Amino acid sequence: MSDVFDKCSNWKDYRIAKATGLYPYFRSIEASHGATEVEIEGRRVIMVGSNNYLGLSADPRVKEAATKAVEKFGTTCSGSRLLNGTLALHEELEAKLAKFLNREAALVISTGFQTNLALSSILGRHDIVFSDRQNHASLVDGIRLGFATERKFRHNDMEHLEQQLAAAEPDSGKIIISDGVFSMEGDVCNLPRIVELAKKYNARVMTDDAHSMGVLGEKGRGVPEYFGLEAETDLTMGTFSKSFASLGGVLAGPFEVINYIRHKARSVIFSASMTPASIAAALKSLEIIEAEPQRRARLLDIAEKMHNGFRAMGFDTGVSVTPVVPVHIGDQVKCFRFWKALHEAGVFANPVIPPAVEAGHALIRTSFMATHTDAQLDRVLDTFEKIGRRMEVIPETRPTVYEPVQIARPGTGVRSNKASEKWAAASEGQLADSGGFSLDQLSRMSSREVAGKIFDAVEQLTWRAASLQPAALRKLGGASKRLWEKRGELPGLLLEKGAHFFMRNGHDHGNNSSQAERN
Numbered sequence: 001m002s003d004v005f006d007k008c009s010n011w012k013d014y015r016i017a018k019a020t021g022l023y024p025y026f027r028s029i030e031a032s033h034g035a036t037e038v039e040i041e042g043r044r045v046i047m048v049g050s051n052n053y054l055g056l057s058a059d060p061r062v063k064e065a066a067t068k069a070v071e072k073f074g075t076t077c078s079g080s081r082l083l084n085g086t087l088a089l090h091e092e093l094e095a096k097l098a099k100f101l102n103r104e105a106a107l108v109i110s111t112g113f114q115t116n117l118a119l120s121s122i123l124g125r126h127d128i129v130f131s132d133r134q135n136h137a138s139l140v141d142g143i144r145l146g147f148a149t150e151r152k153f154r155h156n157d158m159e160h161l162e163q164q165l166a167a168a169e170p171d172s173g174k175i176i177i178s179d180g181v182f183s184m185e186g187d188v189c190n191l192p193r194i195v196e197l198a199k200k201y202n203a204r205v206m207t208d209d210a211h212s213m214g215v216l217g218e219k220g221r222g223v224p225e226y227f228g229l230e231a232e233t234d235l236t237m238g239t240f241s242k243s244f245a246s247l248g249g250v251l252a253g254p255f256e257v258i259n260y261i262r263h264k265a266r267s268v269i270f271s272a273s274m275t276p277a278s279i280a281a282a283l284k285s286l287e288i289i290e291a292e293p294q295r296r297a298r299l300l301d302i303a304e305k306m307h308n309g310f311r312a313m314g315f316d317t318g319v320s321v322t323p324v325v326p327v328h329i330g331d332q333v334k335c336f337r338f339w340k341a342l343h344e345a346g347v348f349a350n351p352v353i354p355p356a357v358e359a360g361h362a363l364i365r366t367s368f369m370a371t372h373t374d375a376q377l378d379r380v381l382d383t384f385e386k387i388g389r390r391m392e393v394i395p396e397t398r399p400t401v402y403e404p405v406q407i408a409r410p411g412t413g414v415r416s417n418k419a420s421e422k423w424a425a426a427s428e429g430q431l432a433d434s435g436g437f438s439l440d441q442l443s444r445m446s447s448r449e450v451a452g453k454i455f456d457a458v459e460q461l462t463w464r465a466a467s468l469q470p471a472a473l474r475k476l477g478g479a480s481k482r483l484w485e486k487r488g489e490l491p492g493l494l495l496e497k498g499a500h501f502f503m504r505n506g507h508d509h510g511n512n513s514s515q516a517e518r519n
């Protein structure tokens with residue numbers, strides 16, 4: 001007999017990650033130093049894993065506004081917007097956001113996630129939603145909660161989108177929904193083509209501008225402004241948890257639509273409203289976003305410095321052209337080990353593994369704040385280079401040439417970085433095996449290299465084998481499979497080369513490596 005809780009006790013990933021010291025989640029921050037540095041387990045680390053793009057969460061003006069709102073209205077409204085939870089502050093923020101975003105109306109909702117869930121209220125049985133495969137989880141769930149049919153198109157693949165539109169029932173209601181800036185890869189949607197297709201096939205358009213509001217466009221209004229297509233984009237959403245240094249979300253568009261959602265969306269009417277401190281912080285941030293364009297300019301300069309800094313070392317930052325700077329690692333376990341080494345060397349970044357990215361595309365996601373200093377950024381680059389070389393993600397010496405990234409500055413219309421061939425190859429599955437090596441190659445390596453390779457392989461094999469079901473064991477892929485098949489020959493090689501290395505250097509590989517990274 002099965003038990004609903006079986007899946008929880010059978011779930012091994014957590015235990016393996018904890019046991020190997022590679023568990024990267026729910027890290028508790030004990031103190032913040034101006035948001036760009038934080039303390040974790042008593043260690044001060046540079047924060048490059050936050051979406052606080054303009055650094056406003058530490059701005060004294062934003063903090064003061066939040067404090068005053070608490071003094072005036074208390075800590076919470078204890079109710080939904082529909083009933084007792086609407087303050088004059090909510091209405092002030094909505095009016096200012098509608099004006100800022102050039103829309104008839106705006107609705108603020110308690111989180112960005114709930115804002116996308118609210119979308120479900122307009123998705124009826126006879127409607128079809130065309131959604132980019134890489135859209136944020138909150139959009140995926142918002143669509144799932146509605147009654148409309150969903151048609152997913154391949155990421156930023158406009159031909160596929162057109163095929164889907166052409167095949168759809170012409171009389172049905174249609175809406176194309178896409179992230180403006182994709183949260184993990186940092187590329188920009190092809191809004192100009194989406195708008196053309198929407199006109200051709202009579203569809204509405206919505207962008208999720210969580211990562212572009214406050215960041216892209218001359219005035220910081222996000223992707224629709226960046227492409228000069230605000231009038232053609234029917235709905236735009238944003239979150240306050242990123243550039244607005246707060247918590248909450250906004251949906252803006254035609255009055256009738258926003259008013260309908262305000263009354264019908266379950267994530268609005270059955271959930272308590274944004275707290276006074278959150279609204280006041282978002283209001284003050286909006287004022288600063290409008291008054292201080294230099295913050296956006298600095299952020300984009302930083303994005304350029306970091307993309308090109310990483311690329312000059314031989315790292316691949318993928319298709320990104322924004323302050324979301326993903327550093328491609330490939331293998332999931334290697335990615336966790338890279339994350340751990342970064343953490344021990346004083347850098348807080350986020351490991352991103354499937355299903356958030358495709359298999360074989362694990363990455364370290366870095367994202368930057370306008371308030372990072374050059375000294376902090378140089379330290380981050382230096383740390384990545386040391387670890388990247390040691391873990392063989394980048395070559396020992398810097399490449400002689402690299403293709404610089406063109407950043408999505410106002411007026412450029414740049415959408416993605418085409419120079420990322422390695423990444424493109426990986427998406428075709430050609431690099432899925434990049435951790436592999438033959439015994440012949442192994443015998444030509446130095447003792448140190450062999451020891452490192454064997455350590456990596458055993459760790460990966462252990463991890464994979466422990467989480468595989470018996471049927472899947474037969475399908476072991478790439479390096480794991482070859483190792484498994486040749487396992488009889490490994491001890492010889494290990495004795496000949498690896499053991500020799502261990503005898504001279506001690507066998508505590510973990511301690512040696514973290515020492516090397518700190519040097």
Ligand SMILES: Cc1ncc(COP(=O)(O)O)c(C=O)c1O
Binds near residue numbers: 113136179183
């Ligand atoms: C693209 C996108 N949309 C929506 C959200 C949800 O926003 P929030 O975190 O404010 O709930 C996020 C946040 O992670 C996001 O990245």
